Amino acid sequence: MRLLFLSFYYPPDLSAGSFRSVALVRALLDRLPAHAHIELITTLPNRYSTFTSAAPALEEHPRLTVHRVALPAHKSGMVDQSKAFLAYARGAMALCKGKRYDLVYATSSRLMTGSLGALLARRLKAPLYLDIRDIFVDTMKDVLPGKLAWASKPFLSALERWTLGTARRVNLVSPGFLPYFQARYPGRDWSLFSNGIDxxxxxxxxxxxxxxxxxxxxxxxxxxxxxxxxxxxxxxxxxxxxxxxxxxxxxxxxxxxxxxxxxxxxxxxxxxxxxxxxxxxxxxxxxxxxxxxxxxxxxxxxxxxxxxxxxxxxxxxxxxxxxxxxxxxxxxxxxxxxxxxxxxxxxxxxxxxxxxxxxxxxxxxxxxxxxxFRRDAIMADMAEDLLATPGSPWAGRTP
Structure with a gap:
C-alpha cells in the first residue's frame, strides 16, 4: 500500500508548510502498517535566496522515500514563483509516471500544489486528501493590482472549484476559513486541524x-x-x-x-x-x-x-x-x-x-x-483523519 505525499516545502527548508509536513509524516509512520510506504515529493531547499541548507535529492528511510525536485534560481516575484512551481510539477509528474498509489495527500497555501495533487489523483485514480493553508483566490484579490486581479479571478475560482471537487476530504488550517468555503461549497464536511507547537x-x-x-x-x-x-x-x-x-x-x-x-x-x-x-x-x-x-x-x-x-x-x-x-x-x-x-x-x-x-x-x-496546541497531538488526530479518507484502503482499519 502506497501513499503519495505532496509538499512544496519540507525540512531543511524553512516554512510553516515544511514543519507541518514533517510532523504529519511522523504521525503517519506511527499509524501505518509495516507493509505501507510513503513517497514524498518536495523541492530542494529554496524558500529564501539568503538561506541555503544542503539536502539530498533522494532519501530512503524505512517506509518513507523523499524526492527533492531541483528548481531554477528564483526570488519572491510571481513570475519566478510560477517558474519554480512548474519545475516542481513537471518533476512530480515524472516521478509518479507508471506508479500506483492508494491515497494522495497535498498541502497547499497557494492552491497550486493542491491542484497538482488533484491532477495526479485523477490520473492515478486514487482518493485525494487536501490540506488548505490559505485562501489563494481571496488573497490574490487583495494583493494583485486591480485589473490583474479582476482578469485572473474567474480562472483561479474555476481552478479552486475543480481542485476541491476532486478531493474526498479537505482540511482547513484556520477555522477562519470556514465561512468562505461553506458559502462556496455547501453541504460538505470540513476538517479543522490547525498548526501547533513543535x-x-x-x-x-x-x-x-x-x-x-x-x-x-x-x-x-x-x-x-x-x-x-x-x-x-x-x-x-x-x-x-x-x-x-x-x-x-x-x-x-x-x-x-x-x-x-x-x-x-x-x-x-x-x-x-x-x-x-x-x-x-x-x-x-x-x-x-x-x-x-x-x-x-x-x-x-x-x-x-x-x-x-x-x-x-x-x-x-x-x-x-x-x-x-x-x-x-x-x-x-x-x-x-x-x-x-x-x-x-x-x-x-x-x-x-x-x-x-x-x-x-x-x-x-x-x-x-x-x-x-501541541503539534504532535494535533497531527496524530489529522493522521487518523487522513487515513480514514473515503476510498482509502486504510479507512476503517486499525494499524
Missing part, C-alpha cells in the same frame, strides 16, 4: 518562575517572511521611530518586500532596527529566548482576517509578551487563548503604540496553551 519549542518553554525584563532598552524580535502579506514596511519605520531609546527591533527573515522595508527604515532614520538573514530553528529559538517581546504583523487586507498565522504558536510557547498586528479570526484567537498578548489593527501606528503599553515586560509560561 517539540523544539516545547523543550524551550520557560520555567514556572516569572522573569521580568528589567529597566533597559527592550529587545523586540520578529522572525519570518518579509513580503506584501506581512506589510512590515507599512508599520515598522513608524514604530521604530516612535520607540527610539526604548525599544530595539531585530527582524529575522527575507522576502519580496525586504528591500522596500530596508529603504523605508533608512528614509525614517531608524537606528534601532537590525535586519538579519533567515536562520535555522536552533538559532531561531535562541533569538526568541533572548527577546523581551515577540512581534507579528499582517498587512491590512480583508483576506488576512481569515488566517491563523503559525508564528503565533511558536511565540506563545516561549512565554514572551506577544505584540500582534492582526485582525479578524487571528485577533480573536489571540484574545481568547494567549495571555499577556496585545492586538492592534494592522498598519495602525497609534493603535500599535497603545497595544505595546498594555504589555507586561515579563516572560511567563503558558501551560494551558501548550497542552492544548
Amino acid at each position: 517539540d523544539e519549542f516545547l523543550a524551550a518553554a520557560p520555567p514556572d518562575a516569572e522573569q521580568p525584563a528589567g529597566e533597559r532598552v527592550l529587545d523586540v524580535v520578529y522572525a519570518g517572511n518579509m513580503g506584501e502579506g506581512q506589510g512590515l514596511h507599512a508599520i515598522l519605520p513608524g514604530l521604530a521611530r516612535h520607540f527610539r531609546g526604548r525599544l530595539h527591533f531585530r527582524l529575522v527573515g527575507d522576502g519580496g518586500r525586504r528591500a522596500q522595508l530596508e529603504q523605508a527604515l533608512a528614509d525614517a532614520g531608524c537606528d534601532n532596527v537590525t535586519l538579519l538573514d533567515p536562520v535555522n530553528r536552533e538559532e531561531l529559538i535562541g533569538l526568541y529566548q533572548s527577546a523581551d517581546v515577540l512581534f507579528l504583523h499582517l498587512n491590512d487586507y480583508p483576506a488576512f482576517k481569515k488566517v491563523l498565522p503559525s508564528k503565533l504558536f511558536e511565540y506563545a510557547a516561549l512565554g514572551k509578551p506577544v505584540w500582534a498586528g492582526v485582525g479578524g479570526y487571528a485577533a480573536r484567537f489571540v484574545e481568547e487563548h494567549i495571555d499577556n498578548a496585545a492586538v492592534f489593527a494592522p498598519c495602525d501606528l497609534d493603535a500599535a503604540v497603545r497595544a505595546f503599553e498594555a504589555l507586561a515586560p515579563v516572560t511567563r509560561p503558558r501551560p494551558e496553551f501548550v497542552a492544548r
Whole structure:
C-alpha cells in the first residue's frame, strides 16, 4: 500500500508548510502498517535566496522515500514563483509516471500544489486528501493590482472549484476559513486541524518562575517572511521611530518586500532596527529566548482576517509578551487563548503604540496553551483523519 505525499516545502527548508509536513509524516509512520510506504515529493531547499541548507535529492528511510525536485534560481516575484512551481510539477509528474498509489495527500497555501495533487489523483485514480493553508483566490484579490486581479479571478475560482471537487476530504488550517468555503461549497464536511507547537519549542518553554525584563532598552524580535502579506514596511519605520531609546527591533527573515522595508527604515532614520538573514530553528529559538517581546504583523487586507498565522504558536510557547498586528479570526484567537498578548489593527501606528503599553515586560509560561496546541497531538488526530479518507484502503482499519 502506497501513499503519495505532496509538499512544496519540507525540512531543511524553512516554512510553516515544511514543519507541518514533517510532523504529519511522523504521525503517519506511527499509524501505518509495516507493509505501507510513503513517497514524498518536495523541492530542494529554496524558500529564501539568503538561506541555503544542503539536502539530498533522494532519501530512503524505512517506509518513507523523499524526492527533492531541483528548481531554477528564483526570488519572491510571481513570475519566478510560477517558474519554480512548474519545475516542481513537471518533476512530480515524472516521478509518479507508471506508479500506483492508494491515497494522495497535498498541502497547499497557494492552491497550486493542491491542484497538482488533484491532477495526479485523477490520473492515478486514487482518493485525494487536501490540506488548505490559505485562501489563494481571496488573497490574490487583495494583493494583485486591480485589473490583474479582476482578469485572473474567474480562472483561479474555476481552478479552486475543480481542485476541491476532486478531493474526498479537505482540511482547513484556520477555522477562519470556514465561512468562505461553506458559502462556496455547501453541504460538505470540513476538517479543522490547525498548526501547533513543535517539540523544539516545547523543550524551550520557560520555567514556572516569572522573569521580568528589567529597566533597559527592550529587545523586540520578529522572525519570518518579509513580503506584501506581512506589510512590515507599512508599520515598522513608524514604530521604530516612535520607540527610539526604548525599544530595539531585530527582524529575522527575507522576502519580496525586504528591500522596500530596508529603504523605508533608512528614509525614517531608524537606528534601532537590525535586519538579519533567515536562520535555522536552533538559532531561531535562541533569538526568541533572548527577546523581551515577540512581534507579528499582517498587512491590512480583508483576506488576512481569515488566517491563523503559525508564528503565533511558536511565540506563545516561549512565554514572551506577544505584540500582534492582526485582525479578524487571528485577533480573536489571540484574545481568547494567549495571555499577556496585545492586538492592534494592522498598519495602525497609534493603535500599535497603545497595544505595546498594555504589555507586561515579563516572560511567563503558558501551560494551558501548550497542552492544548501541541503539534504532535494535533497531527496524530489529522493522521487518523487522513487515513480514514473515503476510498482509502486504510479507512476503517486499525494499524
